[in-house]
Amino acid sequence: MQKNSVNAFQKKRMKDMIFCLCIIAVPAVQFCIFYVGVNFNSILMAFQKVDIVNNRYVYKMAGLENFETMWFELKHGFELPYAIKNSFIAFIVTVGVGTTLALFFSLYIFKGMAFSKTFRIILFAPSMISAIVTVKMYEGFVETAFPAIFDSLDGSGLLSNLDTQFPTLLFFMVWVGFGTQILMYSGAMNSIDTSIIEAAKLDGANALREFVSIILPLIYPTITTFLVVNLAGFFTNQMHLFSFYANGADPTVSTIGYMLFKRTRKGGIMEYPLLAAYSIAFTLIAAPVTMLGRKFLEKVGPKLE
Amino acid sequence: MEKMKKFKGFFKSDSWKKTLTPFGIVSFLVLFLYTMSLFIPFGWAIISSFRSKLSFSEYFDGAFAWPDPWIIDNYKDVLKYFPITLTHVSPQRTIGLPEMIFNSFAYSLGSAFVAMATALLVAYVVARFDFKFCGVIYFIIIIQMIIPIVGSLPSELRMARLFGLYDHIWGMYIMRAYVSGMYFLIFYGAFKLIPKDYAEAAQIDGAGNLTIMLRIMIPFVKGSIFTIILLAFIGNWNDYQVPLMYMPSHPTFAFGLFVFTDGSTHPEVSDTPHQLAGCITMAVPLLVLFLIFQKRLLGDITVGGLK
Numbered sequence: 001m002q003k004n005s006v007n008a009f010q011k012k013r014m015k016d017m018i019f020c021l022c023i024i025a026v027p028a029v030q031f032c033i034f035y036v037g038v039n040f041n042s043i044l045m046a047f048q049k050v051d052i053v054n055n056r057y058v059y060k061m062a063g064l065e066n067f068e069t070m071w072f073e074l075k076h077g078f079e080l081p082y083a084i085k086n087s088f089i090a091f092i093v094t095v096g097v098g099t100t101l102a103l104f105f106s107l108y109i110f111k112g113m114a115f116s117k118t119f120r121i122i123l124f125a126p127s128m129i130s131a132i133v134t135v136k137m138y139e140g141f142v143e144t145a146f147p148a149i150f151d152s153l154d155g156s157g158l159l160s161n162l163d164t165q166f167p168t169l170l171f172f173m174v175w176v177g178f179g180t181q182i183l184m185y186s187g188a189m190n191s192i193d194t195s196i197i198e199a200a201k202l203d204g205a206n207a208l209r210e211f212v213s214i215i216l217p218l219i220y221p222t223i224t225t226f227l228v229v230n231l232a233g234f235f236t237n238q239m240h241l242f243s244f245y246a247n248g249a250d251p252t253v254s255t256i257g258y259m260l261f262k263r264t265r266k267g268g269i270m271e272y273p274l275l276a277a278y279s280i281a282f283t284l285i286a287a288p289v290t291m292l293g294r295k296f297l298e299k300v301g302p303k304l305e
Numbered sequence: 306m307e308k309m310k311k312f313k314g315f316f317k318s319d320s321w322k323k324t325l326t327p328f329g330i331v332s333f334l335v336l337f338l339y340t341m342s343l344f345i346p347f348g349w350a351i352i353s354s355f356r357s358k359l360s361f362s363e364y365f366d367g368a369f370a371w372p373d374p375w376i377i378d379n380y381k382d383v384l385k386y387f388p389i390t391l392t393h394v395s396p397q398r399t400i401g402l403p404e405m406i407f408n409s410f411a412y413s414l415g416s417a418f419v420a421m422a423t424a425l426l427v428a429y430v431v432a433r434f435d436f437k438f439c440g441v442i443y444f445i446i447i448i449q450m451i452i453p454i455v456g457s458l459p460s461e462l463r464m465a466r467l468f469g470l471y472d473h474i475w476g477m478y479i480m481r482a483y484v485s486g487m488y489f490l491i492f493y494g495a496f497k498l499i500p501k502d503y504a505e506a507a508q509i510d511g512a513g514n515l516t517i518m519l520r521i522m523i524p525f526v527k528g529s530i531f532t533i534i535l536l537a538f539i540g541n542w543n544d545y546q547v548p549l550m551y552m553p554s555h556p557t558f559a560f561g562l563f564v565f566t567d568g569s570t571h572p573e574v575s576d577t578p579h580q581l582a583g584c585i586t587m588a589v590p591l592l593v594l595f596l597i598f599q600k601r602l603l604g605d606i607t608v609g610g611l612k
Contacts, residue, residue, distance in 0.1 A: 019514040020430045024442065027423050030482045034464065035449065042460035101335075108332040114324040119336045121599050122343060128595040130543035130559050133584040136566050140353070140577050141346040144361075144368040175342065183603060207328055225490075228451050235455040242546065246567055260456040265550065272459035279456035287452045294451055 045276035050269055057269050066277035079251035079259055086166065087255045090173065091234050095227060098174045098181070103223070105178065106185035107211060120182065127179025134176050135243040142168055159244070166253045173239050181226060188219040217302040224297045231293045233257075235282045256282065354379055354581040361578050379582040386571040387583070389556050389564055400556050409542055409557040411474050416481040417537035420488065421530060427484045428492030429518060433504070443493075450486030458550065465551060472554050477547070488533050495526045532601055539591065562587050 049062035073080050105123060109116045126134055143157030153161070158168040192215065200210050216223075234256075241249045241258040247266050249258060260278060263271055324333055353361065355372040356379075388401045400408075427446075431439045461480075462471065470476030504517050512521070523530070541547075545559035556564070565583045568575030574583075595602065 016434060016514060017436060020434050020436060020439070023426050023430050026482060027427050027484055030423075030479070031445075031484070033468070034461070034480060034483060038457050038460045038464050039454055041464060042454075042457050045460060045463070104332060105336060108329070108336065111323055111329075112320055113329050114320045114333060115336075116320065119340065120603055121596075122340050123336075124599075124603060125592070125595065126343065128539055128543075128591050129588045130545070130562065130591075132543075132545055132559060132563050132566060133588045136580055136584045137346050137350040140581055141349060144577060145346075145349060148368040207326065232451060243563075246563075256455075261458065261546070264456075264458045264462070269463075272463060275456055275459045279454070279460070282455035283452075286455055290451055 042276045042279050045273045046280045048273045048276075050273060059273075062273065066274045067281070069274055070277050070281060079254050082252050083254040083256045083259045086239070086253060087234055087237060087257070089166075090170065090237050090239050090255055091230065093170050093174060094177070094230055094237070098177055099223070099226065099230075101174070102178050102181035103185055106182050106189060107215070109182070109186045110189035110215075120186065123182045124179045126176040131176075131240055131243045135172070135240055138172055138175075139244060162250070162252070165250065169239055169241070169244070169253060173237075176240075184222055184226065185219060188222040189215060192218050212302065220301045224294070224301065227297055228290060228294050232286065232290045234289075235286050236260075350581045351585055353578055354585050356578045358576040358578055361576065376578070379578050380586065382574050382579055383565070383583045383586050386574045387561055387565055389561055389570075391554055391556075394554055398554075400561075402558075402561070405556050405558045405561045408474065408548075408552075408555045409559070412477060412548060412552070412555070412557055413538045413541035415474065415478050416541050417534050419478045419481045420483075420485055420537050421533045423482050424484050424488035424533070425492050425523070425526070425530065428489050429496055429522060431489075432493050432496035433522070446484055446486055446489050449484075462550065472552050474552060474555055477551060480551070488537075491529055491533065492526060495529050496522065499525050528601075535598055535602055539594070542591065558587060 045059070046066055047061060047063065048059045049065060051058050051060055105119070109120050139159060143159055146158055147153045147155045158164045196214060196218075197210060200214055205213065236257040237255055238257040238261060239253075239255050241253065241255065242261060247262050249262075260275060264275055267275070323329060349369075352372060353368070355375045355377070356366075356370065357372075357376050360366045360370060360373070361368070384402060387405070388399050389405075390397055390399045427442065431443050431446075465471040465476060465480065468476075468479075470479055499522060503521055507517050507521050542557075543559055545557070545563040548555065548557045548560045549563065562583055564570055565574070566580050568580070574580070
């Protein structure tokens with residue numbers, strides 16, 4: 001009897017396993033090719049160069065040539081040092097201003113204050129429109145309407161003036177970037193058990209105390225997720241530069257994400273190996289930094305009181 | 306008098322009572338300013354899109370003036386100059402707006418469905434079964450999400466060419482069949498919340514794994530399925546960089562707008578009113594779609610931590 005039930009259990013486990021394997025087979029193959037394979041290929045390409053033989057692109061081993069070129073560009077190039085500096089500023093502004101404002105707005109919505117539902121729709125609306133549309137409207141406004149309003153600009157637009165160009169681009173990045181964060185933070189706040197907040201109110205907690213001691217610790221996992229994603233995006237953030245300028249952004253406003261994308265598009269296959277070397281170098285920096293950042297965020301997070 | 310009472314009553318409502326605190330007032334003002342900062346350029350863009358190139362010039366009326374007369378031709382010009390001529394194919398081919406819209410639907414809807422389905426199925430397996438490999442899959446997805454692989458685009462393009470996926474819309478479906486960490490976490494959380502009793506009861510009644518998954522468990526998360534498809538669809542519809550890099554012979558609407566607003570292809574429509582008319586043509590249908598589905602899109606989606 002017992003043996004029969006053990007057999008039935010084993011049979012069921014086997015059936016379950018076959019079912020699971022069938023379900024994950026396609027994503028697993030896709031992962032092997034387009035994650036493992038792509039990254040393996042990236043490593044390989046970093047040590048190759050492209051030659052044109054009989055009108056065909058031929059990959060040949062090139063040793064450390066690409067890494068030497070990369071090192072040269074870092075020391076003597078014009079764009080790369082700016083790209084690194086600007087990516088860092090963009091990250092600080094996204095986290096410092098963007099995330100803080102997103103939390104602030106989410107709390108307003110969560111509290112159900114005046115017009116909170118309307119504000120929620122409005123805050124999310126820019127995420128619904130193509131970046132190219134918001135970019136062109138913003139560009140048109142700051143380039144033609146602003147000089148008409150402010151005489152002090154002497155007729156020059158905020159994006160044409162090198163002094164105001166980068167801050168204007170940073171402002172745009174934050175201005176259109178609230179959507180998903182608001183959605184996730186207010187969703188996380190809504191899942192908080194209201195009895196906890198009521199109990200804190202009965203104990204005399206004011207709004208600030210309620211936010212710092214209850215809401216923030218309870219939604220902290222969601223905040224951590226976004227901060228980690230932002231940290232991981234340090235090297236890929238294009239700051240919408242391609243939408244603004246296509247391949248022609250001034251090197252002084254460039255970011256790493258924009259530089260890599262532009263060179264892939266502009267340089268074509270001939271430039272792939274050098275860009276693969278960049279990819280390896282940046283990933284070697286980004287991966288441990290993100291892991292350490294995650295550990296740090298978990299350690300310093302607010303505790304529920 | 307009656308109006309005055311109504312006005313006072315409005316400010317006595319529960320939401321206003323909550324707002325009339327220092328935090329509430331400051332937040333309200335910041336949000337109001339933000340709203341204005343969105344509405345003013347958008348309204349300005351709509352009005353300017355009906356102005357003539359000459360009137361917009363700084364030597365005439367400048368950036369701020371009411372259209373006089375309203376120039377509908379700007380929109381007609383958008384339709385006229387929107388088509389793209391593909392010079393890299395032989396024989397050369399011109400893609401018109403209807404084909405771009407078809408490409409947009411084919412790419413956006415197909416890719417959204419594939420991305421959603423992949424995340425849904427993998428999340429179901431990982432959340433419901435306790436095999437060791439389920440833990441491994443969860444670990445890989447989280448690691449993939451938090452360890453950034455920078456600049457893999459050249460390698461991906463090379464692989465896409467190698468497997469014959471490059472420059473095909475169906476090729477994008479295969480490339481999009483990866484498990485998105487964010488979608489996975491949403492579905493995983495949703496499946497974890499469903500009590501096991503439902504599946505166990507169905508099993509006792511003789512239902513197999515496929516029946517339980519399709520007829521019992523997936524209907525529980527149909528709200529999230531719809532929201533994710535809609536979000537992914539809108540994301541794909543708006544995206545011009547992926548079509549630009551991976552399927553240059555199948556330009557989408559967003560791709561077309563990128564070329565149109567670039568101005569170098571058709572200098573006749575490179576002025577601000579024409580460019581804005583192109584942008585409004587693209588933005589309005591999506592804003593309408595957003596307003597129709599805003600309750601669904603802004604429903605409570607929760608993403609937990611990365612443990």
